[in-house]
Structure formats: C-alpha cells, structure tokens
Amino acid sequence: MRTASAALEARTDMRSRGISDSEGELALQVDGSLPITSHIVLDANATTLRGARRHGGSELGIEIAPRYVTSSDGWDFSAGARGHVFIDAGELDYIEIEGSVSRTLGPAWLTLGASYAPSQDAIGGDNLYLSADIGAGIPGSPLALYAGIGQTIGSTNDAERAVRLRPDGDYTNWYLAVERSRLNFAIGMELSGTSIDQDSARDTRYWDRHTGTRLAGYMRVSF
Template identity: 40%
Template structure:
C-alpha cells in the first residue's frame, strides 16, 4: 500500500505543476509537548518534533510534505515517524477561502500495515480579525485503519486587535464503517466520538507560540485495542512552537 500511495501522490503532483508555473516555497519547523490530532495523541503523550515544506503554485495548487516524530506510539504500530505528502488546491471567492486536498500518511519502522490516505475539503470565511470555517476529511476503507473514517469539524479564530494574540476553538465528530475493530481504534478509539479544543496563540513575525486544551468524549479509562493506548485520548493541555521560513 505504501508504494502505491506514494506513486499515486507523485503522479498527482506532476499533473498539477504546469511547465511555466510560478513557485513560492515555504518551510517550517515545530516542537510540541504532545502531538494531538482530533483530540487524541499521535506521539504517545510525549513531546514531538516536526518539519514541513510546501511549494505554492500560481495555478492555485500546492504540493508539500510534513515529517513528524511519533515516539513509538502504539497507535501507529510503534512507528518512529510519519511522512505526510499532500497535494492541495485553494481558491479565493469573495471573503471565502476554499481548499481541497489529498494526503498520505506513511509510517517508518512500525509493525503491520500502517499507511493510509485520505482526502478532504474546507471553507473558511474571514471578516476583520475573525475567521470561521468548516472542514470534512474522508479516508476510504483500508486495512491499516480497520474500515473507513469520516471527520467533520467546525473551526473559529479571533484575533485581538493591536496585539499579537488570537484565540481559537474547534469541535469535530469522527465516524465511519468498521471492518476490524482493533485497527479502527487507531483513529476512533471507542467508536464514533466527538472532540473539541480551545487555544491561545502569540504570533511574532515567523514565530508562533500556541497553548491549547483538547478534549473528547472517549472513555479513556480502558485500553480497547493495542492501537488505542490508555490515557492518550482524554483532556490535555499542550504547548507548541512553530518557526516559519
């Protein structure tokens, strides 16, 4: 599956790059006390490092990759890291920004089938210092995640005028079909669940500091699967520092 996912992404990326496209590069490095996604940890509740690179094309497409240390998380078969190639497309329409994307998740040094892919779309509306948006992500049925996965979310951000601070909030719901209960617990411990977050950010030039609370309605008192480690899906406060180039 890993090879087929990477080949498919490469073909999509090649198709998206016109011969005379103008390219704008971006890169960033990050450090976090706990990599939280949809309210659950991707780094076994430990600190993690990440780096990303992206090329924005004048056609509206972008191609990029993100690498993250997963610290041997049982959720991902003890993998050391995950690489996430992404092909995206964005368009501005009035006050809206519309995005569509396809992402692969390729894990290193883990046990069993772990790699999977997903696609999604989002719409965000900006008015002054405030932004609100909706997002949908869907992973078709795959052995590595024990079925399919659908994630729907609402997000908001409000900047404090004349200050470097902004406040963020989100709420999401994960659902999907289950073919293998154990592996489905990688992305959906305890089945269908809700997650939420509240955060504060401080941005100074290329440096963004974030403190965020995340929570879920998952019963985190029991390990339901080897891929759903205990105490990694409950309430947590995590800090993150990101530096962009």
C-alpha cells in the first residue's frame, strides 16, 4: 500500500499549463497525498495566487483530487476528478475529470495525461487538456531532466470567462526543467512557454499577460 506524503514548494512564478497562477510573482504551494485504500488516493494542494486576475483576484487556491490508481504489466494507471476552489473569488470554482498512464524504464519515465472540464459557467465553456511528460535521472548524479508538452482545446459560450483557461483560444504549452535533489530537498530551474499571441489586445478582467516564455526557479522540501 502507498504511504502518505507531503511537500512544500516555493516558485518565482507558479505556472499551470504555461500560464501564471500567481501574477508572475513568487508563490508558495503545499501539497499532500493520502492513500485511503490500496487503490484509492486523495491528493490535495493549496497555492498562494497573489491576487491573480484569471482567478478573480483570489489570494488562495485549493485543489482536491480523489483518484483510482492501479498497475499492470509495468504500466501505472490513474483516473479521478479534480476540484479547483478559489477563495473569495465569487463563482469561479470548477471541476475536471482526469486520467493518466505512466511507465518507468530504469532512470526514465513517461506520462500521458488528459483532463476534461465539462462546460461550466466558471470557465465559459468546456476545456480539454492533453499532455505528455518525460523525465530521467542522470546516473551517478543528483541531477534530473524533465520536459513536457500540452495542448488545450475547448468550446466557448462566455468569451470573458473562457480566457481563464484559454486566453487566446486553443493553444500549445511546453516546458524544460533541470532539478538537483538531495535527500528530501530539491532545487531546480524551469523554462516554459506557450503559443499564445502576446501582442493581442485584451479587454476582459480575467486576462493574464504572463503567458510568454519564462525562466522560473523553485525549491521543494518533501516530508
């Protein structure tokens, strides 16, 4: 059976799918994972949002994600739901259904994931996010390399709120990262970006301009 875990992380810019969740500023996140049974796991995190416009000026975001996990023939499978709650932001909370499949080969791993948010007023339509992430530890070294790419697509019934997850319509995001870890402490750098047009004018209150290429640093302590 899996064991409970927790971590505290600080980032110079807390990004999600290539878009800042913290107005491009330093943010903190605490997260934890609690196994309920051998197949049911409850994940949760809390993040300082620094009054992010895309989340209605909220200062704190909370995610709660129960999921079912299993393994077969070297593959790990996960399926569940994720609720996004934004404190003091009005009716901007939303939910996603998500699933992933992962494989580890020696020091390397691959994860393919999908998250779907059914049409909700909080996000001005529906939203589908597809992703692929890879990582590998460098043998004989405390360093690990990570990379990933994602595609966001969806429909719009409220253009003002749709920019929360798709600021310029459907888009692609990517990231490259290097991390050094020792015992329960890790430090790293991550370069990320999106295909979102940085020159497009925006007149909606939920528009966040922090969608371009950005190098961010982070530190994490695990428990």
